[in-house]
Amino acid sequence: MEQRSGRVTPTGYVSVDVEADGPIPGPFSMVSFGAVVAGWHDGAGFRRAEPGAAAAFHRELRPIAEEYDPRAPAVSGPARAALEAGGAAPRSRCGSSGSGWSSCGPAPKGCGTGR
Template sequence: MVAALSESDDRFRSAPTTTDAYFSADIETDGPIPGTYSLLSFALVYAGSFDGKRFLRPSGYHKTFYREMQPISNNFQPEALQVNGLDRNALCVRGMDPQRAMSEANEWISNVAGNARPVLVAYPVSFDWAWLYWYFVQFTKEGSPFGYSRCFDLKTAMAVKARIPISEASRSKLPSRLSSSRAHTHNALDDAIEQAEIFANVFEWEGR
């Protein structure tokens, strides 16, 4: 058992052969789960890279992707629309077809990542991942550009670095030095940029 653990440790200590390209993601929906409800808008923002030794924060958050989409069902929760402020009836008419939107997102991620491997970032990642993974698999022949598990949960990272329980690691409790100066607007693009800044701050922070 000790030998097996030692071999595993050696594998992690070896020089990385790949680089992660991080994409901050934010979504706005009309309900709690994909399929039954609809993803109405989503944004992706290039948030930096890490090769195992050096994290590179982008000089600015200019590499962005944003789409608003047509609903895929008649189900919706009014309270969800009150939060995001999106006009669901208007999106039924002018929203982009999900197949086109997700295919364009897949291509954009590939172009921005280049030879690096895309990693989805969110705070927390569970909700955004579930929706985006389902939509990529459902509406594109390529499937998810993040594979089935390449994601970075900012809430977990914060809990580990701050040495606090997950239940205490909410974004609302972030110390000012790790927060973003941007407002949280519930516009997917605004919030994805805000989150990208928080991600870089937390990633670079040595913790306590």
Template sequence: MAVRRSRPSLCISVDIGADGPIPGPYSMPGLGAAVAGVQDAEGFTAADPEARTFSREPLPISDDFVPEALAVNGLDRERLRTEGLDPALALGRFAHWVREVSEGAQPVMCGYPASYDWTFLYWYLIRSTGESPFGHSGRLDMETLYATKAGVPLRTVAKRSMPTELLPRRRHTHHALDDAVEQAELFAHLMAWQGPVSPR
């Protein structure tokens, strides 16, 4: 009986800029993505995170926002009211980009942390396009990946506690595309990392 080989996973780092804690009442006016690499039966092959990227700024979907959230990501809601892209168009283009770059592979959304970004991304995809190119659960959390490899409790994970060789060289700017690229670099480091060296 022939063994059916599974398709490789195309790991896509995604970062969103939001103006509140949950989608619906609040908006996702920033979306950035970068291809981090491919995982198959042979292992993980990192990609140049700046080679294949996506970035859009969707129009806000409500008048509600949390000022502190906007202060973090620096998004200008007044500018986006006139310059932002219709969410259906923005997410439709994103879904098309994901399918294009992942041809022959299964796309997996990677985030740090994935839970927050995935919540907004999946909600927007379903609301705007009716489906998700990642399916309903195609996401990987980098915090969980590190906690598992490092053998530490999940809630203790923070970038400042990680070994320096894992940290990206790029700055964390809170701009969605910049941060997606930075996170793609972190993801590649995490996938290659064997875990902490045990003392002899």
């Protein structure tokens, strides 16, 4: 929280989570990520986001690495075959979320290249 000229600039808190199909980046793929607004601090205190009313985003991605841990879907969700068939292309990882988060900025170097 930042104060300028006696006014408090509200601070938003966002919780972010990613799931991968293996234990380390590089040889394995990030297969999903999500974010949700947890709440705000506005100088009067912290206010939690109302359950179900907070802006949220979730995207499942098509794997880009050939190697994967077959036990990963028990943690991360959909089976690899389902992600290969219906996951979003990593370069289009954001798009319109319907929650006001319409862009995640430029793709990181190597994003979606399989390297």
